[in-house]
Each structure stands twice: as C-alpha cells, then as structure tokens.
Amino acid sequence: MPELPEVEVTRLSFAERIAGARIDAVLVGKPLRWPLGCEVRNLLGQRVLAVRRRGKYLLLDLSEGLLLMHLGMSGSVSFGGSLPAAGKHDHFDMVTSLGTLRLHDPRRFGAVVYASGEDDPVAQKLLGRLGVEPLSEAFDALGFHQLLKGRKTAIKPLLLGGQAVVGVGNIYASEALFLAGIRPTTKASLISKPRAARLHRAIQDVLVNAVAKGGSTLRDFSNAAGEAGHFQLEAMVYGRAGLPCRVCAAPIKSIRQGQRSTFYCATCQKP
DNA sequence: CACGGATCCTGATGGC
C-alpha cells in the first residue's frame, strides 16, 4: 500500500498531533523485517520532536535519537488516544503522553529501527543510498536525464529501484509512464532529453495529485487517523488489464517486469 | 558495478 504519497499522507495525519509527546511504553509484537536495534527502555522518557519523511521511510526525531519506520508492502500506521487492544498483526505500539502510535503490518515486510541519528551506520545503511526526493528542488529534469543515460535497464524497474528517484512504487511507476507516454519496457538509456523531461514532470504530477487526494490504495489504505484514500478511482492503467484505455480505448496491457506487474497502453505509450 | 532473480510473510481470490 505505501508508496511516497501514502507515507506522506500518513505523516501529515499524525505529525502535529504527536509532536512533543513523551514516550511512556513500547510494546513489540512479532519480528518485523529488521530488529529494533535498541532496548525498549532506551526509548522511554524520550520526546517525539517531529516526524519527517525520506523516500518511503518515516523519520521520528526523538530527543536523543531517531526512529525509522517503514510500512513495507502491507503496513499502516494509526495514532490516537483510544486504540483498540493490539491484534495479531499489530507489531509495534508506542504509548505516549499524547496517544498511541501503532504499526499494523500483516506481511511484516515493514520495520521500526532505532538509530542515534542520521549519521548512525544503522541509519546510513537504510537511507544512505537513496536517490533524490521527487518533490524537492534537487529533482531536476536535466540531472534525471543524465542519470537515465547511464542505465541499460528498462525504465519501469529503474523507477522502482530508488536510486534515480525515491518514493515511486509499483502503482505510480505505471501511472507516471502512462502520463509521459513512455512504454515501461523502454531502455532508460534510450529516452531522449524531452521525453525524460516529460517523465520528470509526470512523476511529480502523479505524486502531488495522489498526496492531495489523500493517498491511493487498491484495497484498504487509510491514514493514521483512519481516513481512506481515493486514488484508485482515477488510476489510468494500474490494475486495468483488458479494460479500455481512458484516452484511446485500446485494451490496457499487463506484463511482468522483475517479478512485478506493469500496466500500459500500447497505443498511447511509445517505445 | 549493473543487472535479474530469489526471498522474506500473510491474506485474498479464483479455479477446480
């Protein structure tokens, strides 16, 4: 569920409410992708100063450290003053003076990791190789084109890799390539400067729109306050195999790239 | 180093 828009919508839904909270208790459930990396008692008494985002990570600035949260494939966060008792898929509860922050993650590809700060090797291992933020000034069309020129792989799996740009996942990669009119199988190195500029713009547009709409989901995404997203009502290609293209009515195609499904319109998107 | 594939885990869905 969580690509950049969902993570950002989640962040916006609880960042202000949790700011200043004192951590009173932490309950861990089944193991997540990586171990917490510290004793629970090290967290107690610390304050949550702010919540930031880097790629698909949520970064909770604590008074003496940093908590990195990742939602994996199936994770969601809730924050509130009266959450129900932890269920079988609630694997991290942080009870604070302002409410409980809970990570719900059936598949457990998500993680909560403690680091002393962003320079901590633990944090660097997770954040150090991430590409540029797509909604920041640092994401520029020329630099993006330069990066594509050096890569032989197909553009769609490259977008998922997180080295050229972070935050674009399987849904928005297909959507952005549709908006840009580029076939997902096109070798990155063969994309011309104007087409790279179009893709650069499409990535920003699709992500900004998704954040504005409250995040997507094919199923059950909701933010930390329990409100659902609406993007699925407007997907141009994702999940629409065999259905008519919303622009030209040709049937949307579905293929596999790197074990992931890709959707595109063979008419609107050129190799 | 760049690339493709296997892998972690649980649940939903659809064919039989």
Place this chain on the structure above:
DNA sequence: TGCCATCAGGATCCGT
C-alpha cells in the same frame, strides 16, 4: 473450516 495456485503497495541479498 476444501485445496491449491497465484498474486499483492517493498527492498535486500546473491549470483553472474
């Protein structure tokens, strides 16, 4: 309370 195969929003690790 049927069983089995397939697929699902991510990202790392391991060969080549």
